[in-house]
Amino acid sequence: xxxxxxxxxxxxxxxMGKPLQRLIAAGNYTKIAVLVDNxxxxxxxxYFLQNIxxxxxxxxxxxxxxxxxxxxxxxxWSEMMRLGLDRHSLLINLGGGVIGDxxxxxxxxxxxxxxxxxxxxxxxxxVDASVGGKLAIDFNGVKNSIGVFQNPVAVLVDPAFLRxxxxxxxxxxxxxxFKHALIADADQWRxxxxxxxxxxxxxxxxxxxxxxxKQRIVEEDPTEKGIRxxxxxxxxxxxxxxxxxxxxxGFRISDSAPQSEIRNPKSEMSHGxxxxxxxxxxxWLSHKMLGLSASExxxxxxxxxxxxxxxxxxxxxxxAVFALLKKDKKNVGGRINxxxxxxxxxxxxxxxxEVVVIEEALRFYMQ
Ligand SMILES: NC(=O)c1ccc[n+]([C@@H]2O[C@H](COP(=O)([O-])OP(=O)(O)OC[C@H]3O[C@@H](n4cnc5c(N)ncnc54)[C@H](O)[C@@H]3O)[C@@H](O)[C@H]2O)c1
Numbered sequence: 300x301x302x303x304x305x306x307x308x309x310x311x312x313x314x315m316g317k318p319l320q321r322l323i324a325a326g327n328y329t330k331i332a333v334l335v336d337n338x339x340x341x342x343x344x345x346y347f348l349q350n351i352x353x354x355x356x357x358x359x360x361x362x363x364x365x366x367x368x369x370x371x372x373x374x375x376w377s378e379m380m381r382l383g384l385d386r387h388s389l390l391i392n393l394g395g396g397v398i399g400d401x402x403x404x405x406x407x408x409x410x411x412x413x414x415x416x417x418x419x420x421x422x423x424x425x426v427d428a429s430v431g432g433k434l435a436i437d438f439n440g441v442k443n444s445i446g447v448f449q450n451p452v453a454v455l456v457d458p459a460f461l462r463x464x465x466x467x468x469x470x471x472x473x474x475x476x477f478k479h480a481l482i483a484d485a486d487q488w489r490x491x492x493x494x495x496x497x498x499x500x501x502x503x504x505x506x507x508x509x510x511x512x513k514q515r516i517v518e519e520d521p522t523e524k525g526i527r528x529x530x531x532x533x534x535x536x537x538x539x540x541x542x543x544x545x546x547x548x549g550f551r552i553s554d555s556a557p558q559s560e561i562r563n564p565k566s567e568m569s570h571g572x573x574x575x576x577x578x579x580x581x582x583w584l585s586h587k588m589l590g591l592s593a594s595e596x597x598x599x600x601x602x603x604x605x606x607x608x609x610x611x612x613x614x615x616x617x618x619a620v621f622a623l624l625k626k627d628k629k630n631v632g633g634r635i636n637x638x639x640x641x642x643x644x645x646x647x648x649x650x651x652x653e654v655v656v657i658e659e660a661l662r663f664y665m666q
Contacts (some may be wrong), residue, residue, distance in 0.1 A: 300317075303510060318453065322452065330384050330387065337360075339395070390409075394419075395428070396419075414631065417485040421461075425506060426509045454461075472603075474533070481599065530638075531637075536576065541574075579664050580664050584657070613662060621654065
């Protein structure tokens with residue numbers, strides 16, 4: 300068991316049973332509810348129950364981002380009331396980033412806030428979403444637009460949950476794992492070079508260094524005024540291309556660009572695939588703007604291509620992608636804002652690039 304101590308809570312990495320038992324014993328909670336979706340109810344809840352000896356009630360919701368909204372919150376709050384949760388009750392969020400974000404939001408607002416524990420079950424939520432105190436739901440078509448900053452009482456990261464996770468979800472989280480290394484830890488980047496097959500990785504050894512990077516950054520800048528923006532490496536272009544690829548979700552696009560500019564294109568991309576594309580483009584921008592060496596650029600590109608399929612981006616996609624890039628919430632005064640790398644393991648925030656240079660970066664990916 301590895302424990303990372305944050306200012307007001309701990310992240311435990313290893314079997315979740317013992318730290319959870321200790322926390323429950325110390326908390327003297329009146330009632331304990333576990334929020335699950337239909338997948339984590341099936342794949343994760345049985346293991347969870349095997350590892351505890353206290354009573355819990357489950358609240359089950361449908362899986363997926365489409366359910367990360369107010370209607371589901373209403374259902375969760377209603378269930379919490381129906382089950383008799385009071386101010387001294389605890390909510391345990393057993394699932395991926397959707398469960399963690401929405402369960403955390405519901406707990407932080409129920410009766411003006413009750414304790415909650417994050418038990419993340421996807422690689423993305425284990426290395427990223429469960430740490431940093433950002434809790435949100437999607438509203439009126441805008442992702443994560445209603446929410447609060449509130450820390451859990453603990454985060455329990457148990458790699459055993461990853462055994463049932465499909466490759467697309469592993470890829471999604473893996474993009475965050477190597478992004479953390481690229482922005483802050485050249486040694487961890489070198490360790491990651493040993494990985495060849497994402498489905499046979501012993502994640503236990505990679506989780507702690509990755510989490511430690513996110514922990515360090517969010518503690519230094521909890522509300523994203525400065526260095527926390529480093530975590531956006533790969534995400535400026537990544538988010539734009541991801542939104543474009545899922546344009547038939549309309550709701551995500553509607554606030555970001557006029558519908559007329561969006562031509563629904565090819566296959567939908569997962570978040571991880573989009574971030575991987577974004578990392579290739581933004582590594583090229585780093586080379587062009589900050590002198591990231593050609594050998595490090597090539598190293599990054601070869602690594603990403605080892606794990607992620609090529610997405611058929613074409614010149615005809617550029618207008619829609621730029622319409623989305625121009626609406627990025629990180630932009631300042633209409634200028635498109637990036638985090639770039641002068642070298643592997645170092646990040647520079649607030650780097651502004653002209654449209655023609657960004658077009659070149661997209662063409663670099665297309666080669
Ligand atoms: N709060 C933050 O700082 C932060 C950071 C990054 C992402 N996010 C949010 O996280 C969400 C994405 O998280 P995610 O990728 O974990 O998505 P998710 O919660 O939708 O999980 C992905 C899928 O995997 C299933 N699943 C979860 N655990 C499983 C397991 N162990 N075995 C089999 N299937 C399992 C889920 O049911 C779901 O179908 C987005 O809503 C995003 O906005 C938040």
